[in-house]
Amino acid sequence: MKTIHENVFLLGDADLPQSERNQIELHLQDCLDCQEKFNKWQMVAPSLGSQASLETVPFLVQKIMAQVRESGDNSAWRLTKWAAYASVVVILFFLGLPQIIPSDSNDILAMDNEDSVMELAMNTGVLDDDAMLEMTLGEQL
Amino acid sequence: MDQRDTDAVQAVLMGDVNAFAPLVTRYQSSILRLCQARLKSLARAEEATQEVFLKAFRSLESYRSTASFKTWIYRIAMNHCIDLIRREKLESLLFWKKKNEQDPISQRERPVDLTDAVTEGMNHLSGEEREILTLREIEGLSYDELSQTLQISLEAVKSRLRRARQALLSEVTLLSKKKEKVVA
Numbered sequence: 001m002k003t004i005h006e007n008v009f010l011l012g013d014a015d016l017p018q019s020e021r022n023q024i025e026l027h028l029q030d031c032l033d034c035q036e037k038f039n040k041w042q043m044v045a046p047s048l049g050s051q052a053s054l055e056t057v058p059f060l061v062q063k064i065m066a067q068v069r070e071s072g073d074n075s076a077w078r079l080t081k082w083a084a085y086a087s088v089v090v091i092l093f094f095l096g097l098p099q100i101i102p103s104d105s106n107d108i109l110a111m112d113n114e115d116s117v118m119e120l121a122m123n124t125g126v127l128d129d130d131a132m133l134e135m136t137l138g139e140q141l
Numbered sequence: 142m143d144q145r146d147t148d149a150v151q152a153v154l155m156g157d158v159n160a161f162a163p164l165v166t167r168y169q170s171s172i173l174r175l176c177q178a179r180l181k182s183l184a185r186a187e188e189a190t191q192e193v194f195l196k197a198f199r200s201l202e203s204y205r206s207t208a209s210f211k212t213w214i215y216r217i218a219m220n221h222c223i224d225l226i227r228r229e230k231l232e233s234l235l236f237w238k239k240k241n242e243q244d245p246i247s248q249r250e251r252p253v254d255l256t257d258a259v260t261e262g263m264n265h266l267s268g269e270e271r272e273i274l275t276l277r278e279i280e281g282l283s284y285d286e287l288s289q290t291l292q293i294s295l296e297a298v299k300s301r302l303r304r305a306r307q308a309l310l311s312e313v314t315l316l317s318k319k320k321e322k323v324v325a
Contacts, residue, residue, distance in 0.1 A: 009306040010299055014283045041306060044313055047259040048278040057173060057187045064165045064194045071195060072158040 008034045009041055146210035165194055171280050174220045178275040179222035179268050189225060193218045200304065212289045217280075219272065219290070226268065240308035247269055255313070258320075260302035277302060 004027050010016050011024050028034055145163065152160030172193055177186035197204075197214050204213055265273055276282045276290065286297045 005306065006303045007299075009167060009303045009310075013284070013302075019219065040314070041310055043255065045278060046308055047256045048263075048274060048309070050256060056181070057190075057281065060169050060187065061162065061165050062191065064169065065159075065162050066189050067195050068165075068193060068198045069158055073199060111253050 005034055005037075006032070008038045011038060012042065012045065143210065147206045150201060150204060150206065150210060153198070161194075161198055163208070164197075164214075168214055169194075171211075172214065174275055174279055175215060175218050175272070176222055178263070178271040180225065181264060183279050185225075186243075189218075189221060193221050196221065207290070209286070212282075212286055215276065215290045216292070217289070222268075258313045258316045259309070261316055262309050265312045266305065266308055269301070270308055273298075273301050274309060 004024065007020065008028065011021065011028075028038060132141050146167075149160050149164050153164075158220070169190060173186055174192045176189040176193070177183055180186050193214070197217050200217075204210065214272060263274065266274070273287065276287055282290065284295055284298050287293075287296050287302075291298065291301075293301070
């Protein structure tokens, strides 16, 4: 029963189902309290609607669009930058690949110990004599 | 669903940043009012509105055109305001700040007419009540749109709306009685 008293606040809503509207209207015929509440609400509601035009902020659209454009520029620049980095990495990878991959697949099978790996590195040009000397000295120290 | 909104969103996603401007023009007042209803200050609402649009622009790819752009951006605004309020509450707890958030309107001694009483009454409601009244009475959202925006059931929409309207009416009645006393 309490809900029907409260539902009086929904009576003015166009999207209230017809069955509920009928119920409230029926109740209103007998309830003076609800009639008063409904009438008061009918007076208050238009004032609430008029709040829409109370306050405005000048140049708000311009301020927002300035930030949006800046954000758009930044993300475009970020995208370009990452695309450039990715391209460089891909190019370097393909340029370096023939030097790293052994020309003969049998060489891979031969890599059963550290010496053969070193030898392969020397043969394929990945390490030169100086680099080998440095590595050997490093191990001895 | 507004076709103009969908077209604008598509254009922005294709790289035309300026196509976002009509969306800002169309919804800036609504978002400002919604933020003001939650944050109770025009200055904070203005700042929040700018942040809401920026957030919407950055996450436009996640917007699905099956939903209305209006309810989508309203939801961003509401969540943003809730975040701001949470952050401020946390800050005030951390720094033991005593906040005085009274709006100039609520500092007035007494309302002049019904519109003023309603404005002042709104300031006395909870954030949730102000939010649903703003969305319904000022922005004109339907029950369905309210349900989508607030992500609650239709029954919950009606219940929240009933409570908010009743609370506002009580506030306005109380303020009018105070005014009568002052005049007497």
